[in-house]
Amino acid sequence: MEASRSDEPVLEVRGLVKHFPLTKGIVFKRQVGAVRAVDGIDFKLYKGETLGIVGESGCGKSTTGRLLMRLDDPTEGQIFFHGEDIAKLSGKAFKAVRRNIQIVLQDPYSSLNPRMTVGDIVGEPFQIHKEVAPKGSRLKQVQELLEVVGLNPEHINRYPHQFSGGQRQRIGIARGLALRPEIIVCDEPVSALDVSVQAQVINLFEKLQNEFGLAYIFIAHDLSVVRHISDRVSVMYLGKIVETGDEAQIYERPSHPYTQALLSAVPVPDPTLRGHRDQIMLQGDVPSPANPPSGCRFRTRCWKVQDICAVEEPELIVRKGLDHPSACHFAEIRSVIDTQVAT
């Protein structure tokens, strides 16, 4: 799925940082440090494409999503929507940006208000952005939205508990679509679903993208799902992007030791590959984001580590012999999975 890419990104992030202060004391709080949840990331998102963000638990994926949604303020850095710094916008212009970036969350069980009907949930964004749907047309619009995501429009007066997990996730998607946004941030949107239902929801995301030219930021820890749905992928480790590239560059030609280890650890549903996979076992655990290692943050678990890694932080740049950016002093392509041709 090649995205038809226009030149100007719909969204651009530069030097984005989010530090959560760590405090001590109850009456006199003093800051003793900070959790460096997101620590200087850059990326661009183009119309109609899906950018996957992957990485282990705690690497800053959801925090990035929250910053894009303006649910949290960045400590540093800028977010540009169609080239405009959204921090500098106010009033109408800011509201328009908000309308254009929507979110779909992981948990279809707790992210929907149990006391609201499906119609109220899906139509709620119209209360805030009245300009999108004049009052008289709302019911019809909500019914249309339900239909778009494959739910029965007659179920508009039912409550979330009357739906299955996959159906609830569709309700969340219908709500995300209500304001006809250009961008949807999806934070683990299929992680809580059974595989048979997950496939339905993934296909729905793809169908909607083709129909409406939506751009997705697709956050997930499941690298198989991300490969399936993404045009480009950024791999995060401890608040930083360590490698970024298109789907083939990341999955067929990974160059960062962390990307390689991560990919090689994904089990493949094919027992004939058992023992034939190039599996890289990482030692140890992810260090605390409050106290990341000096130099390269991956060096404490890296099997290629040299002295320079502790001293000099590797930049995310296109290095010699590579065709995409990688933040490793010793970046080198090593194909760890054998891409099959679908039959």
Place this chain on the structure above:
Amino acid sequence: MSQDTINTTADNRPHDGDPNAPVLEVENLHVEFRTRDGVAKAVTGVTFDLLPGETLAILGESGSGKSVTAQAIMGILDTPPGFVTQGSVRFRGVDIQALPEKERRRYRGEKIAMIFQDALSSLNPVYSVGYQIGEMFRVHRGASRADAKTKAIELMDRVHIPAARQRVNDYPHQFSGGMRQRIMIAIALSLDPDIIIADEPTTALDVTVQAQVMQLLADLQAESKMGLILITHDLGVVADVADKISVMYAGRLIEQARSLDLYSNPAHPYTERLLAAIPRVDMKGQELYTIKGIPPNLTDIPAGCAFHPRCPYAQSICSEKTPPLEVVPGDRRSACHFWKEVLDGSLQIR
């Protein structure tokens, strides 16, 4: 569990001596939950066995009865509302459910141990990990505190927890998710069980940590010929480790086969569709097959084959007659009226 709900088999001879006899035989197990909303048939007629050193995967989606099967085997079912209404569980030929509670407890932990998905909530936050690992030795073996601690350190080493001697007095919250899962494995291993039942042991873990934990389990198994029952919904993990697989749907086993056979040529439409529905890390995206509809409600399981409302091949017989788990050539089983046609691919999708 009340006696009258158990229909035990009289056959209670231990098969001593034969090292290749199954360590565990589960036969026609039925479990139901009697709740206000009705009777949920969580497990219906489950039968399988496990050989020494073998890895059996029980595969199935959420609510299909995997954990309840494990709980019934371990004798830790939540009763009421859960009841074993039929069937037997034999350990080396001995029907454990027929034994008095005190003896059954000895089997738990000593012969069969269990690892749960959520290590943090299975560990007690107020005791050190060393104390919790050593507890098995104190309770089952009457070891002194000092001896139990020495054993705990040994076990922490065995599951590769670095600096075990220094960390033995630390509390669960001071360990990462992967390390807590290894501590759970250490507890399960402590009395050298013959069988470990691991219920989603890596579901809560990141892939790199999952790989470490699965490798650890495989190494330990190779050392000691332990049988392993791995409960999971992850078709990838299963492909990596299982010798044979039992697939559950709505409380029943619907397919049993060696791993290679099941993946290369499934004999049940549900298995076939499930395999087609997962995105693979080694494949570029193409449209995924989906299984229409949703998993059934266990208080109201569809008549006939429980999968028929979602099955692309269903015929009228499928809603009328429940297909038995039939023996299929090649040492496998399938509960589909049309297993022959599924195997040779001659069915048309409706």
